[in-house]
Amino acid sequence: SISDGYPEQRANITYGLATADPTVFGYFLTPTPGAANGESLLEMVADTRFSVDRGFYTEPIEVQITTPTEGAKIRYTTDGSDPTLGNGTDYSGPLTISNTTTLRAAAFKDGYVSTNTDTHSYFFLSDVLSQSRQATLDAGFPARWRNQSTDYGIDEDSQLPRIAGDSDMSLEDAKATIVESLQAVPSISVVMNIDDMFGDRGIYSNPDRTGVDWEKASSIELLQPDGTDGFQIDAGIRVQGGAFRSFGLTRKKSFRLMFKSKYGDAQLNYPLFGAEANSSFDTLIMRMESNDGWQWSGAGGQPQYARDQYLRNVQKAMGQPASEGSSVHVYINGFYWGLYNLVERPDQSMGAAYFGADKYDWDGINSGTPINEGAPRADNEDRFRRNRTRNAWSTMFRMARDVDDANTEEERTALLMKIQGLNPDGSNNPEYEDWLDLENMIDYLIVNYYGHNSDWPFKNYYVGRENTPDSTGFKFFMWDAEWSLLLRSSVTGNNVTSNQGVAGPFGELRASKEFRVLFGDHVQKHFHNGGVFYVDPNNSEWDPDHPERNVPASMYAELADRVYPALIAESARWGDQHSGRPRTIDDWQREYDRIMTSWFPRRSREMIRIYQRLDLFPELETAVFNQRGGAITKDSNIELSAPAGQ
Numbered sequence: 184s185i186s187d188g189y190p191e192q193r194a195n196i197t198y199g200l201a202t203a204d205p206t207v208f209g210y211f212l213t214p215t216p217g218a219a220n221g222e223s224l225l226e227m228v229a230d231t232r233f234s235v236d237r238g239f240y241t242e243p244i245e246v247q248i249t250t251p252t253e254g255a256k257i258r259y260t261t262d263g264s265d266p267t268l269g270n271g272t273d274y275s276g277p278l279t280i281s282n283t284t285t286l287r288a289a290a291f292k293d294g295y296v297s298t299n300t301d302t303h304s305y306f307f308l309s310d311v312l313s314q315s316r317q318a319t320l321d322a323g324f325p326a327r328w329r330n331q332s333t334d335y336g337i338d339e340d341s342q343l344p345r346i347a348g349d350s351d352m353s354l355e356d357a358k359a360t361i362v363e364s365l366q367a368v369p370s371i372s373v374v375m376n377i378d379d380m381f382g383d384r385g386i387y388s389n390p391d392r393t394g395v396d397w398e399k400a401s402s403i404e405l406l407q408p409d410g411t412d413g414f415q416i417d418a419g420i421r422v423q424g425g426a427f428r429s430f431g432l433t434r435k436k437s438f439r440l441m442f443k444s445k446y447g448d449a450q451l452n453y454p455l456f457g458a459e460a461n462s463s464f465d466t467l468i469m470r471m472e473s474n475d476g477w478q479w480s481g482a483g484g485q486p487q488y489a490r491d492q493y494l495r496n497v498q499k500a501m502g503q504p505a506s507e508g509s510s511v512h513v514y515i516n517g518f519y520w521g522l523y524n525l526v527e528r529p530d531q532s533m534g535a536a537y538f539g540a541d542k543y544d545w546d547g548i549n550s551g552t553p554i555n556e557g558a559p560r561a562d563n564e565d566r567f568r569r570n571r572t573r574n575a576w577s578t579m580f581r582m583a584r585d586v587d588d589a590n591t592e593e594e595r596t597a598l599l600m601k602i603q604g605l606n607p608d609g610s611n612n613p614e615y616e617d618w619l620d621l622e623n624m625i626d627y628l629i630v631n632y633y634g635h636n637s638d639w640p641f642k643n644y645y646v647g648r649e650n651t652p653d654s655t656g657f658k659f660f661m662w663d664a665e666w667s668l669l670l671r672s673s674v675t676g677n678n679v680t681s682n683q684g685v686a687g688p689f690g691e692l693r694a695s696k697e698f699r700v701l702f703g704d705h706v707q708k709h710f711h712n713g714g715v716f717y718v719d720p721n722n723s724e725w726d727p728d729h730p731e732r733n734v735p736a737s738m739y740a741e742l743a744d745r746v747y748p749a750l751i752a753e754s755a756r757w758g759d760q761h762s763g764r765p766r767t768i769d770d771w772q773r774e775y776d777r778i779m780t781s782w783f784p785r786r787s788r789e790m791i792r793i794y795q796r797l798d799l800f801p802e803l804e805t806a807v808f809n810q811r812g813g814a815i816t817k818d819s820n821i822e823l824s825a826p827a828g829q
Contacts, residue, residue: 191227194444196296199223210296227296228252231288234277237303237404237415239366243281244305248274250290250298259288262323263516264376265300282310283517285374287402299447302402302415304372304517308362311519312337312755319518325381329388334434337519337755338765346754346767364751366408370512371469371525373420373438375401377516386421390428390436397421400446405453405511417447423468433478435521435757438469438513439528455525456507465532469513470524474638474665477753480761484770485670487778488753489746492524493739494634494664500715500738501626504537505661510749522753529645529660531555538658540649546572547647549662551684575648579618579657583688586695595695603656618648619688620656621698625705627659628689633716633735633790634667635676640686659685668739668778674785677793693799703800706791712811716787723784736783743775 192198197211201223209223234247248257257274258266266272266289274288285304291297319335320326327333344350347357379399380387386397398419405413419441427433442451442465451464471478475490492508499505508526512519527533531554534545546568547554553572582602589595597607604617631639643663648654666672682690692698710716719732730737750768758765794800806825815821 193227193296193299194447212296224294224296226252226294228255228290228292228298230298231257231290231301233286233288233301233303235303235305237305237372237413238406238410239306239308239408240280241307241309243279245277245279246286246303246305247277248288252290252292252295255290255292255295257288257290259286261286262377263287263374265289280305281307283307285372285517287374299417300402302374302404304374304404304406304514306370306372306406306514306517308365309358311365312343312358312361314518315339322516322518323377324516324518325377328381328385328430329383331388331430331434334757334760335518338759342759342765343755346758346765347751348768361751361755364748365512365519367748367752368510368512368522368745369408369413370406370514371523372404372406372514372517373401373520374404374516375399375420380515387436390422390424390430393421398441403440405455414451414453416442416451418442418451419446423470424473427471427473427478432480433471433473434760435471435476435478437471437473437523440467440469442466456509456527460507461527461533461536463532463536464527466528466530468524468526468528469511470508470526471521472524472665473663475670476522477757477760477762477766482670484766485774486766487668487670487743487746487771487774488522488524488750489739489742490634490668490670491661491663491665492526493742494630494636494667495526495661496738496742497633497715497735498627498630498661501630501709503623503626504533504658506533510746512749512752519752519756521756522749529647529662531647533660534647534649538649538655540651543568544650545647546575546650547645548572548576549645550642571650575618575650576646576657580687580691582618583691586698587691587693589694592696596697599692599695599697613652616652617654617656620658621692621701622705623656623658624688625702626709627661628686629705629709629716630661631664632677632679632793633786634664635672635674635678635786636664636667637672637676637678638666639664639684640678640681641684644685646685668782669774674782675789679793679797679799693797699799703794706794706800707805710787710791711805712807716790718784718787720788723788725779725783733783735787736779739778739783747771747775 199220201207201209202220209225211220211223213221215221229251231248231250235244258271259274260266260271261284263285264270266287268291283306287300287302289298289300314337316336340354343354343357344352347360379385386399398421401418401420403418404415407413421439422428423437423439443449452462454462472488473479474482476486476488495505495508506527506529508524511523511525513523514520530547531542531545534540535542553569586595586598589598600607600609601615602619603621604612604615606612645660645662646657648657708714715734717734722732725733725736750771754765754767758767795802804826806823809822
């Protein structure tokens, strides 16, 4: 009877009355819509348990696998495939594990629903350094990715001292340094059927293919280097990206993780980016740093593996929502695959997490194309939603154009207010929809202009808007800002006048004096008085002992300090992809020094000059208070002053 409550349920398995005996409830593995239920199974095998948890080890371990269900048979694999009655090995006793192993197990019993597959990855980092091309092939990886030559393995021992930072270093010390690098950041272990990743129909072998048909099942584990709790979740995995899907540019690929009930939990719930950040995720991107990494031959020795995340961090520091991100090492079936930027995708799930929007009400756009369910080739294409998103974006553009077309300043001000759902005097008008979060857009533009993001604004942007009466307008999210900070960009560069793509509304709204004043207010806020782009005009050079003198440099240094130690391992895996001599941390350090000495001391001053020339910031110096906020006493004097004659 179900009067006492339902027993354990699992995704994609139904529960109902048995055909043979309508008084008995059972589980059904095969759906039969419109027909009688098929053969039922009365019980589920209890989940398997591993005596040793996933993690990093230096000494051999003995792993026991058990299930509370008496008479159940346990099967296991170590090649990434799912164990079944026809695949894997019978478990007969404790397993001694002394090298890096991805262990998967499931339990079976006649007349019972078998368990799902449990996965535990055990890493012995010293043997990761012996993962040569041949060792990878011996583990079952294919010699070709369909018609493409492969790139496997850590560099040869002769290269490791130089990669570790000193050509005169002993091989033993070099290996120890690389092992430390592998522990510098958390690790993601991807475990899956090798053919689903690298076979002729695998996602890696067909990186240009997109959509749900090119999504494969996988196990995803996060392992913390300090041994604190990570997570394991079953998920879908796809290749992610645009131009860099091409093998002509790189053999290292980005991935997208999809958390769906068909695989297990429909969301990942874990504080990936700290206790104060969003901790529920429908999807995550593992970016391989296309342009700002050793993936692009055109970047030479300039990659920093930091530019994109840095500018997202700046947007967040300005008080705007931005995708959280961090560095992780990634392994595929136990084999080291490199350093990645694990980051939130600014789509409907972010709309829900950051703005409380219903996911279906979120109109998301990626570089002009509607995304989420309304996107072409999406899992459940919704043409109504796709058209709704396009119409909303077009309406906002048209209303911005109306501002530029107005005949008087009074009309321009009224139309500027209307696009925000306001009356001409700035009060709320419930009859007007809010199409644009003006202050959010201004800060977004200021970040891109500061970085001189030269692969933008005609592409590489995400925007989104809640399509309800409570909407606060389109929001703008930093994305793919790698061509910045001296990479294909200039410290004197000016793209403020570009009206392409996502900058189109800005080009129209600049006609409004009210808009220019608001823009100037944001420049004042962020470039002065300790703002995110504040540089002390009398002490502009970066000084680690006085980070407050150059705020943008201090933020970059903080991020770089986290990236730097992990890059040694990345160099050993991918540093030689486009170079006979592997790119190393020496290349990274030279570019870092150049950015710290050539960009950060000058760029803020250059941007102020650009804004002044374009009538977006006044030539007159702004009056300042003698104290920038904080506590005061009853006897304190608050003074406002300006340069003489102003």
